Amino acid sequence: MEPTARILLVEDDVMLADAVRTGLKEQAWRVDWLADAASARLALIDHSYSAVLLDLGLPRGNGLELLKFVRSRYDTTPVLILTARDKLSERISGLDAGADDYIVKPFQLDELAARLRAVLRRCQGRVSPVLRHRDVMVDPAKRLVTRAGEAVALSAHEYRTLLTLMESRGRALSRSQLEDAVYGGDGTIESNTIAVYIHQLRRKLGEDFINTVHGYGYRVGEALE
The missing domain is CATH 1.10.10.10 (Winged helix-like DNA-binding domain superfamily/Winged helix DNA-binding domain)
Structure with a gap:
């Protein structure tokens, strides 16, 4: 993980975003929160993140299209999709578009943190969780x-x-x-x-x-x- 471990959370549910930010901050991550796809696109151009937590249903754009944009720029930042959509076809679409993992709402913060640690380890080529x-x-x-x-x-x-x-x-x-x-x-x-x-x-x-x-x-x- 980067020394200041900066995570971008793209989520339009204010209560969920606040809970995720609080939970991850307690585990030593810094979380930037944006509530729409257009703002997130600009942030991903201007800043470097350790990972992205991405909702699919967003204002001012589409989470899946945002993911495709990220990968079209050869940006390998790990992306974990957060969504209420639990259809198998939609999960497959997200993974095929370049997502590293997928978690369906509602979820436990401990599971989200564990999945985030896992995708960061894989990105860094580090197997051991300790x-x-x-x-x-x-x-x-x-x-x-x-x-x-x-x-x-x-x-x-x-x-x-x-x-x-x-x-x-x-x-x-x-x-x-x-x-x-x-x-x-x-x-x-x-x-x-x-x-x-x-x-x-x-x-x-x-x-x-x-x-x-x-x-x-x-x-x-x-x-x-």
Whole structure:
């Protein structure tokens, strides 16, 4: 997943969109929400996303046509269709148009998150659902962190900071990238907030587990060339 794991949700049901955004944010994803196909088309041209959650029945256009547009641009961003249409022919049409997965409303947020993690793993060529570095393991599906086999208790913000660093292992992330991943651009953030989380994580996982990249930010693991 990208360091700020940005998901585009294209859904015209306001209550459902709000529930999905809240649920995914709790699992350390940032979600941009748009309610119509025309706006989504522009966003997909102007921005890069880790994945797209796409409703088929949309105002100002059609979800299936939007998907075809994405694939016509050789854009391989994973797309998971969210729809109330449960006919087999419509599911096949969506998959044939380039969708990576398909979930029928109503659905449980835990299942949606699991399917999203799965399509992101496939896109990245990563089979294992867990992230490991040294003796630390992070299981996003269970929101579990262990060190040498023992569970480590983390606050929500500490967990999001660690997950973002682990998903970008070997790459330095700036403080602003980490702030964006943890808070999703919401609210006013104290200048030393990320430093506090890094200090707490080092105390719990080892002082040398997270490297400081002076003048920039932080990194887990050796730097990628």
